[in-house]
Amino acid sequence: NTEAAEDALGEAEDATTPEAAQAQFRVAMQAAEAAITEDPTNPLAHRLAGLAALGLEDYDAAAQHFDGAVERRPIYDLEIAPFRENAYIDLYSEAVPLLQSGDYMGSAAILEQANTINPRRADALILLAQIYAQERQHDIAIERIDQALAFLDDSERLAEYDSATVAQWQSDGENLPLIRGQVLVDAGRFEEAVADYRGIIAEDPSNLAVTQDLAAILMTMGREDEAMTVYSELMARPGLGGQDFYRIGVGFYNASDYARAADAFGRGVALSSRDRDGIEMWARSLLLDSAYVEVPPVA
DSSP, rough: HHHHHHHHHHHHOOOSSHHHHHHHHHHHHHHHHHEEEEOOTTTTHHHHHHHHHHHTTTTTHHHHHHHHHHOOOTTTTHHHHHHHHHHHHHHHHHHHHHHHTTTTHHHHHHHHHHHHHHHHHHHHHHHHHHHHHHHOOOHHHHHHHHHHHHHTTTTTHHSSSSSSHHHHHHTTTTTHHHHHHHHHHHOOOOOHHHHHHHHHHHOTOOOHHHHHHHHHHHHHHHHHHHHHHHHHHHTTTTOOOHHHHHHHHHHHHHTTTTHHHHHHHHHHHHHHOOOOHHHHHHHHHEEEEEEEGHHHHHH
């Protein structure tokens, strides 16, 4: 059976038409499956079945058989790795034009196949995480983000690649923790999102945008006291810009803390004197705070 499978794979490679090749791949698969039925422990049978499945573009079956072959005879990994890599490259190249044309889910379907046949690369995994997040496929987005982050945190796996490739993956995946938090917010899973945002801030306390987003999430959850604490801490930071003060002011305004809202909007306008929205919100905040004497010049 293994000899028959090898012969059919050779015939498929020499075939002059795609149809003839596919017919030979089917013959090879039947023979390899028969060999597996006869002896499930035979690594050669699994390797041949993987090659046949690859020719039939059944990437799930190919990955399973390749894994089975390597599990039973680890040295096969050296022989199988190039087949996985070449299939991955072909699929990735097929997915990119769809991605560029806006067919995100069509591209994702092909990238899933690439990730299945060769899960030792991060390119497809990172793209899948980003696509599913954009398309609001919350559960699968979180799953792929977690897988990508685990990959990028695996020093042994990264050691298999050159430093330039690893650096590119790390750059591509840099925003995944934030994307994860945004997906959780979009899914209404606010408690988990707060934990993610606090983790990002712990890693980079200077990240104003994420800190402001955390305060906004806390406001959405009705945890105004915590949100006000975050906004107050932000107000005390040096080096804030006009838009930073504006966003802080909106936070205080939404919490009906009009005095501090007016203070924030006023500071923002001092830095951006032509910020029409900032001036208007400053005037509204003063009015709602009953600071009537200060309203006319701002208005």
